[in-house]
Amino acid sequence: MISFYSIFFLFTDVTEPLLIEVDKIYHLACPASPIFYKHNPVKTIKTNVIGTLNMLGLAKRVGARILLTSTSEVYGDPLEHPQTESYWGNVNPIGVRSCYDEGKRVAETLMFDYHRQHGIEIRIARIFNTYGPRMNIDDGRVVSNFIAQALRGEPLTVQAPGTQTRSFCYVSDMVDGLIRLMEGENTGPINIGNPGEFTMVELAETVKELINPEVVIKMVDNTPDDPRQRKPDITKAKELLGWEPKIKLRDGLPLMEEDFRLRLGVPKKK
Numbered sequence: 001m002i003s004f005y006s007i008f009f010l011f012t013d014v015t016e017p018l019l020i021e022v023d024k025i026y027h028l029a030c031p032a033s034p035i036f037y038k039h040n041p042v043k044t045i046k047t048n049v050i051g052t053l054n055m056l057g058l059a060k061r062v063g064a065r066i067l068l069t070s071t072s073e074v075y076g077d078p079l080e081h082p083q084t085e086s087y088w089g090n091v092n093p094i095g096v097r098s099c100y101d102e103g104k105r106v107a108e109t110l111m112f113d114y115h116r117q118h119g120i121e122i123r124i125a126r127i128f129n130t131y132g133p134r135m136n137i138d139d140g141r142v143v144s145n146f147i148a149q150a151l152r153g154e155p156l157t158v159q160a161p162g163t164q165t166r167s168f169c170y171v172s173d174m175v176d177g178l179i180r181l182m183e184g185e186n187t188g189p190i191n192i193g194n195p196g197e198f199t200m201v202e203l204a205e206t207v208k209e210l211i212n213p214e215v216v217i218k219m220v221d222n223t224p225d226d227p228r229q230r231k232p233d234i235t236k237a238k239e240l241l242g243w244e245p246k247i248k249l250r251d252g253l254p255l256m257e258e259d260f261r262l263r264l265g266v267p268k269k270k
């Protein structure tokens with residue numbers, strides 16, 4: 001069960017010490033959209049390092065179990081495909097994404113150091129790209145961008161070359177995986193993601209077909225260090241958590257569309 005206090009965490013600045021009593025900590029903090037984390041890289045790495053130290057300090061003080069939501073970004077621009085948890089990654093330590101990628105890698109290190117040195121009960125999930133209703137419309141990540149653009153009748157902005165791939169997991173599948181990891185007996189790290197892999201051109205074409213066949217697809221410049229491929233190997237999640245995703249991209253996109261239509265005030269044409 002997620003306790004009231006665990007939920008309370010979501011609204012707290014983890015870079016400040018927190019003096020409360022809890023039995024389980026879901027440490028989800030840190031903006032995940034590249035646009036937002038690059039906007040304030042110092043705050044991003046502080047959240048990952050100081051925030052994780054504070055949450056581990058709290059876990060140690062009250063004897064709580066702590067789950068860290070790490071990320072597929074720890075694999076960087078992966079040279080192994082699909083990515084298994086044993087792959088150490090290919091990460092630029094001084095690039096514009098490093099505040100997030102290296103921040104999450106340090107967070108994983110801190111989790112294991114507290115586990116080995118202080119016996120803290122830890123769980124680490126490596127999350128692969130997640131999408132779903134209630135995402136910030138201007139979040140800047142690709143699925144929310146394409147759906148908002150399709151509904152506004154604007155061009156879908158595919159960042160060059162468009163052959164880069166991602167694997168998209170629907171939010172309810174992700175939440176189910178995180179709860180199973182927290183309640184189970186394995187520390188992880190465990191990949192939680194949907195192995196269905198798409199190029200960004202394929203994603204744009206799917207959004208166009210499902211949501212607005214009139215829109216055009218436009219190629220725009222990319223940003224530095226964009227990973228060229230990403231697909232989780234979820235063997236561990238299947239075997240250790242009895243988990244695998246249920247919702248395919250084609251079924252999840254319309255659920256997100258429905259929510260975005262309501263919030264943008266764009267009803268579906270009869």
Ligand SMILES: O=C(O)[C@H]1O[C@H](OP(=O)(O)OP(=O)(O)OC[C@H]2O[C@@H](n3ccc(=O)[nH]c3=O)[C@H](O)[C@@H]2O)[C@H](O)[C@@H](O)[C@@H]1O
Nearest residue numbers: 032034071073128129130141142145157158159164200226
């Ligand atoms: O959604 C997530 O869960 C992940 O989002 C980001 O990683 P990234 O995969 O780069 O997320 P996006 O910004 O959505 O980019 C995905 C791909 O779409 C492309 N893209 C993005 C935005 C856009 O308008 N058009 C477009 O083609 C990007 O170039 C990239 O290749 C975070 O860094 C991850 O940690 C996080 O787990």
